[in-house]
Amino acid sequence: MNSPKTIYDKIWQDHLVSDNDDGTSILYIDRHLVHEVTSPQAFEGLKIANRKVRRPEFTLATADHNIPTMDRDKGIDDPESKLQVETLEANCDEHGITFLSMADQRQGIVHIIGPEQGFTQPGMTIVCGDSHTSTHGAFGALAWGIGTSEVEHVLATQTLIQTKAKNMNIQINGKLPVGVTAKDVVLKIIQTIGTAGGTGYVIEYSGEVIRSLSMEGRMTVCNMSIEAGARAGLISPDRTTVEYLKNRPFSPSQDKFDSAADYWLSLASDDGAKYDKVIKIDADEIVPQVTWGTSPEDVVSINGNVPDPAKISDSEKQKSMFRALEYMGLEPNTNMTDIKIDKVFIGSCTNGRIEDLRAVSKIADGRKVAEHVNAIIVPGSGLVKKQAEKEGLDKIFIQSGFEWRDPGCSMCLAMNADKLKPKERCASTSNRNFEGRQGRGGRTHLMSPAMAAAAAIKGKLSDCREF
């Protein structure tokens, strides 16, 4: 009998084209997602070397980072953004790549539309010039972010040169308390292992809590693997995965679906598979989480306080805490629930799916956004937007005083017009609270959609369980 394998080992084995003499391997790439920001230089490289795209039919492109989330009929104002989006469209045209434009209802954040279209499937290798490609790992795909040189390599060869990573298993055991969501789980994980904890590893998430999550929740967890330092995070496929993939536009056709599903389920990690590192977290320990600082590992529970650097002995850590507190404009030992906010951003590839919007609507229904707060909701895709409107969520949002926008990356990275002004404080469902991430001098607190909605209503960081 073969020795037990992890899902990562199996997918690696199934995609090995050849081993190079120097210890690296050539790995086949099944699917490639492309967006406007990290691709123009790759296409330019192809042109200079007179190379073609090897598998345009395995490539899907959209514009998401740079596009406006309102007044779309007026087009893109910013000439640089406009040129970048037009360049992508022209490159796709030239190479025969499907491009979902701003006018297409299927357009959206690249990591939302891949799964939504069934383009993302278990057992695939999937790459994109974007670090949050780890999202697709929720399906039991091996998916990771790459740089532009590697985008060019995949376009030209449909392969990548890789070195195998180590296996890490993070088990979340028990049952999540009420009001605690996938976002709180992943923030807890990052707090536990740190932003470099997963460097050099592929993380496999397992345990009862992960099994009980919907595909949407699993995507939220895998999405932030990169914030824990791991290029890829994945979850073994199960019936939940198979159910999600039925009748999606790119899913295997009826006659092939059952054999595909058998293959997918066979990829789950074997009992007794060896991991280089195992982390166990008890679900009972997880409460609604928020960040206080400028690194995604700067996590506290909503009933906690801003930490006090004076109590830290490690001088390097103390120094970076002082810097973070100064940037964030916070005093040590402040109750997290006493922190007043100016803006709320609900959306992103972390939390821009329908389930996230439903969670927001439950809190918002019959309530009003605090007067001093500007709150925007940016659905992850045109189809998420359509579904939300079908369920009447848009009416609840608008009545409560939220702005209801068009899909895109928006204020997660603030490349378009949606951004914070210096010193503005934002409750955000996105993935990074780095200095300047949401606009120069802007102050970001990361949290779940329910927590961001609660913050919008109260005008300060709040516990969603009180609603």
Add this chain to the structure above:
Amino acid sequence: MEKFKTIKSNAIPLPMVNVDTDMIIPKQFLKTIKRTGLGKNLFYELRYDENDKEIKSFVLNQDEYKDSQILITGKNFGCGSSREHAPWSIADYGIKCIIASSYADIFYNNCFKNGILPIKLKDEEIEVLLSAAEDSLNFTIDLENQKISYIENNTQKEMPFELDEAKKNCLLEGLDDIGMTLNKVSHISSFEEKQKSSNPWLYSQTIK
């Protein structure tokens, strides 16, 4: 890509941990469709104030470091996004070698595609080099022999470093990865044939 040659330069000391890619090159500069010209915006928000004026206290704005080809910094350098604009801006500024105790994976990998040597050393070795860098001493980075050397108080100091053999060759030879992979195109084609018969659904997907 140009072949990596021995570097002789002083080094920019940046004693910060978790320097992320948003800090290295903020989003407003990602709208370009070129690889070049980003050096002037490297570390933009640390380097310029809100009126685009140089912040004198920031190390890149100090005269003695304006032509440095080496950057010495803290752990987990380059964390955050996959943007290759980060190594592009570093290379465009003229920095050819980074020395830190650890790097984020994607950034580390991106460096080699752009002729930048990212050296990993222990925290205590970084401390020693940072202090030499603050005195603006000149360093020699010899990739062939994998050592950093400098003269301090008339004494020759040497520090060896480890590097994966494949990555070292890639820099020394200035190799084109795509060209090398395309030499194995028959392997790729036969992989596709095999996969098409074992997992046919991967090949019959039609994009509507």
